[in-house]
Amino acid sequence: MENTKWEIDPTHSQVHFKVKHLGIATLTGRFDEITGTAEAEENFENAAFSFSANVDSINTNDQKRDTHLKSIDFFDAEKFPKITFFSTKFKRTGDTNFELIGKLTIKEITKPTILKIKYSGTAIDPWGNTKAGLELNGKINRKDFGLIWNAAIEAGGVLVGEEIKIAANIELLKK
DSSP: OOOEEEEEOGGGOEEEEEEEETTTEEEEEEESOEEEEEEESGGGTTOEEEEEEEGGGEEOSOHHHHHHHHSTTTTOTTTOOEEEEEEEEEEEOSSSEEEEEEEEEETTEEEEEEEEEEEEEEEEOTTSOEEEEEEEEEEEEGGGGTOOOOOBOTTSSBSBOSEEEEEEEEEEEEO
16 A cells, blocks of 8 residues: 655644743743654554754744744754754554654754644645644653753752653644
């Protein structure tokens, strides 16, 4: 059986991240420019995924913070403009649930990463295009990828948490 090819529809897809700030609040950000593809059998069995985010498109609703995140202290966007993910395994864990195992690369540091996926199904849009919906969730430790900048706070602890929660809502377009 031939695999179906899909592309991320960037206008209907979002990649968010969450990190603790001051140990008391959660900061949410996103990447506004994402691309990706998938090749899969029916219902995404044995799917192969690739994904890329433009680091310069980081958006936390604070331009000063975004500039700091793009700097050498964090992502060093000028030297490392992309975050990439390539799947190595995709396995079913329930009726519509899957585990996506792959390699995430940030700042040329590649680590194995596991994402949980909920397949929401497929639909035909008003223009006759076949679309598929996926919800992805996972977490990484930012220090594993060389994102080590931090500052101690007076009350104890640090300004930025180490655990980064990743959540993505992806709409794929059948090619």
